[in-house]
Amino acid sequence: MSLLSVQGLSVRIGALDILRDVSFEMEPGEVLGLVGESGSGKSITALGIMRLLPEVMSVEGAILLQGEALDKLSERRMCARRGRDVGMVFQEPMTALNPLHTIGDQVAETVRLHTRTGRRAARQRAREVLDRVGLEHIGLARFPHELSGGQRQRVVIACAIALAPKLLIADEPTTALDVTTQGEILDLLRRLVREDGMGLILITHDLAVVAKMADRIAVMQLGRIVERGLVTEVLHRPTHDYTRALLAASRHQPVRAARAEAATVLDVRDVVRSYPGTRRLLGRAPPVEAVRGVSFSLHQGENLGLVGESGSGKSTLARALLGLEPVQGGAITLGGQVMDAAAPRALRRRIGVVFQDPFGSFDPRWTVERLIAEPFHLLDNAPPRRPAVEEVLRSVGLQPRDADRHIHAFSGGQRQRIAIARALIIRPDVILLDEAVSALDVQVRAQILDLLAELSARFEVSYLFISHDLSVVRAITDRVMVMQAGRIVESGQTEAVFAAPREAYTRQLLAATPRLPDGIAT
Template sequence: MSLLHVRNLNVAIHGTPILNDIGFALEPGQIMGLVGESGSGKSMTSLAVMGLLPGGATATGQILLDGQDLTALDDRAMGRIRGRDIGMIFQEPMTALNPMQTIGDQVAETLMIHGAASRAEAQCAARDRLDRVGLQAFPASRYPHELSGGQRQRVCIAMAVALRPRLLIADEPTTALDVTTQAQILALLGDLVRAEGMSLLMITHDLAVVAGLADRVAVMQHGRIVEDGAARDVFRLRRHAYTRRLFAATDHRPVRQPARPADPATPVLQVEGAVRDYTLPRRTLFGPAPRLHAVRGVSFALHQGESLGLVGESGCGKSTLTRAILGLEPLQGGRITLDGQEVLAGRVPPDLRAKVQVVFQDPYGSFNPRHKVSRLIAEPFHLRPAPDRRDRVAEALRDVGLMPDDMNKYIHEFSGGQRQRIAIARALIIRPRLIVLDEAVSALDVQVRAQILDLLAGLQDRLGLSYLFISHDLSVVRAITDRVMIMRAGQIVEDGPTEAVFADPAHDYTKTLIAATPQIPQDWRARDAGALV
C-alpha cells in the first residue's frame, strides 16, 4: 500500500478552480519531486495534504495516508497528525521560527504538544535532533537570529522530524541558500529519508535539485499534473510540451552582444584595496574586543557595458562590499570611485547616487503596497528631477515589457516576475550608469528567470548599462556575466572571464562551489527521439 495516495483532488477558492483532478502515489521510503513554475499549484497541493488550505477554499477527492482519508478529518484530528505523521519544512526559515524562543525550546515544543515527552525528556530529545541535523556545535540556548540561513533551515528540519513522521514535505527548502549550504541540506534530507524510513515530497522549481534527489517526478502546470513517472524517465522522455519548456528554460542563456572593449582609463566603478571591519561584542571582561574582517583588501574595476558576477557563500562579505559600493558602509581602508568620483559613506551627493541603482531579491518587500506603480517607479526622481514624470514612467514600463496603463495598478496585482520587471523599471527610470542586482532572480521559477535574464541582456546591449550581479546561483552567473569574481572570507580568491573560470577553475574554493552545484546527469539530458507526442 502507498504511504500517501492522492486521488482526484480538486480545490477551489471562492469558486475559482485552483487544483484540478490531482492524483499521485508516494511509496514508503520514496522521494518524489513536485515541480512547476510559480502558480502551478505545487504549494497548494502540499497545503491540501497538511489540511491547511486558506479560508474560502473547498476540496473534493481523497488524500489517503496509510489508507486513512485526511479530507474526512476535522481540525482537531488533523492537528494530531501534523508533526506526528506528517512534517513540513518551509522555504523561509526565519518566518517559520519564533524569534522569541530558543532553538532547543522550538524543537522540544513539537514533542510536548503531541504528549510524546515530558519537558526534560523533550529538551534531551531536542538536543539529539539538533545533533542529527548537523548542529552539534551550537547550544540549544541560541536564538534564530544568532544562526545563518542554512543553520536556521537545519533547525526547521529538526522540528519537522522531531517525532520521526512517516511523511516529510519540503516546500522549496533550499531556494535562498548558497550552493554549498544547499548541497549540505539536500544530502541531509536524503540521509534522513534513508535512516528514518520516511517518505519525502520535495516541492521545487529547480530541476537539477530534483535530478539529484528524487526517485519520481510529477510536473504541474495550471493546477494539473501533466507528467508523472520515474525521475530518469521524465527527464529523458519529456513527453509533455510543458516539461520540454521547463528543461529549455533551465539551460537558457540570453543572446548577448559581445562585451565592449574595456577602456582602462574610465571604469564606471573602481574598488581599490577596500577594507571593512566590525567590532564584535566582548565575550570576556578582559582583553581587546574581537574584530570581524568582513572585507579584506578587495580591488576590481567594472567598465561600461560590462556585466560582472560576484559569487560566494553566505557570510563571505558580498553584502558588506555591496553596501560600501552604495555608500551605506564606511571603509577602514581603501577607496571606491564611481565615474571617477569617490564614494564616501553618508556623504554621497544626489547626482552621484543617481548613477547607481539596485534591484533586490524580493521585489514585493522593496515596494510600498499602498502606492500605485506610477509612484513606485518614480521614487528615484528625488535624486534627478524630471518634468515629464508620467512619460518617463510609461517609457520605463515599455522598456521592461509591461504596458503604460500598468502604472495605475498596485503592486499586489502583479505576479512575481512582473514585480521584478517593475523593480528593474524603477532602477532604469533615472538612467543610471550602474545597476547592482542583488540575488535579483534567485526566487523566480526557471521560465520567469529566463525571461528576466533576456530582458537584462537586451537592456544592457541597448543602453550600455553596467551590471554588478551578486548571486549564489552559479548557473545564473554563467548565463549573464562577462567576468566573475569568487569571494571567500572577505577576499577575492579568483577573478577572470566567466567561461574560463567555469571551464578551468584555478582556486580550490571555486572548484568546491562548482562541484556543489546541482547538475542534471548528462545521460538524462538527451530526449529519446520516439518520445514526442
C-alpha cells in the same frame, strides 16, 4: 499497499479553482519531486495533505496514508497524526522557529505532544535527533536567533523527523539558503529518507534539485499535475509542453554579443568596511570586518558577477558601492569621481540598483509612473515625467498605460521589470543587481535575463550581478569574482573560472550547485 495515495484532491476558494483533481501515489522510501512555478498549487497540495489549509478553502478528495483516510479524521485525531505520521519542513528557516523557545524545547515538543514522555526523556530524545541532523556541537539551550539559516533549517527538520514519521513533506526547504548550505541540507534529507525508509515529497521550483534528489517527479501547472513519471524519463523525454518549457528555461542562456575592451567606469581599490564591535559593559568588542581589502574594476558595458555564500560580504560591498555607507579604507571611484557616503547627487545618478524583493522596494500607494520617476530627484533638469516613464516602460517590455497602475496589480516578474525601469530611467553607467532574479520562477527568470542582456547591449550599461546562484551568474556575466569572508578569492573570465576553478572554495561552490544532468532534451 502504497504509503500515500492522494485521490482527486481539489481545493476551491469560492468559485475559484486552486487545485483541480490532483491524484498521485507514493511508495515507502520514495522521493517525489513536486515541481512547478509559484501559484501552480504545489504548497496547496502539501497543506492539503496536512489538512492545514485556511478554513476559507473548501477541500474535496481522499488522502490515504497507509490506507487510513486522513480526510475523514476529526481535527483532534488529525492533530495526533501531524508530527507523528507526517512531518513537514518549510521554506523560510529564519522564521519557522519560535524565537522565544530554545531549540531543545522545540524539538522535544514534537516528542512530548505524541508520546507519554517525561521532560527529561524528551530532552534526551531531542539531543539524539539534533545529533542526527548534524547539530552535535549545538546545545539544547540555544535560541534560534543564535543559529545560522542552515542550522535553523536542521532544527526544523529535527522537529519534523523526531518521531520518525512515515512521510515527510519539504516545501522549498533550500530555496532561502545559499548553495553550499543547500547541498548540505539536501544530503541530510536524502540520508534521513534512506535510513528511516520514509517517503519524501520534495516541493521545489528547481528542476536541478529534483534531478539530484527525486525518484519520481510530478509537474504542476495551474493547479493540475500535467506530467508525472520517473525523474530520469521525464527529464530526458518530457511529453508535456509545459515540462519542456520549464526545462528550456532552467538552462536558458541569453544571447549576448561579444564586447570589445572598453573604458573603466567603476574602480574599487582596497576597500575595507568594518563595523564597530558590540558594546560591552566597559568598552567594545573588536570591530567586525565585513569587507577586507576588495579591489576590482568594471568596464563600460561589462557584466561582472559577484558570487559567495551568505555572510561573505557581498551585500555590504554593494551598499558601499552605492555610497550608502562609509568605507574605512580604500577608495571607490565612479567615472573618475570618488563615491562615498557624502557623494553629490550628480554622481549618485550614475549608479542604479535592483534588489531581490521587488515588492518590498516599492511604495504600494504610489502609481508606477511616480515609482519609476523617483530617481529624477537626482537630476538637476529632469525631463518631462510622463514621456520618459512611457519610454522606459516600453524598453522593459511593459505597456505605457501601466504607468497609471499600482504595484500590487503586477506579477513578480513584471515588478522586477518595473524595478529595472526605475534603475534605467536616469541612464546610469552601472546597475547593481543584488540577487535580482533569485526570487523569480525559472521561466520568468529566463525572460528577465534576456531583457537584461538586451538592455546592456542597447544602452551600454554595465552590470554588477550579485548572486548566490552560480548557474545564473554563468549565464549572464563576462567575468566573475568569488567572495569569501570579505575577500575576493578568485576572479577571471566566467567560462574559465567555471570550467577550471583554481581555488578550493570555488570548486566547493560549484560542486554544491545542483545541475541538470547532461544530454536531457530541451
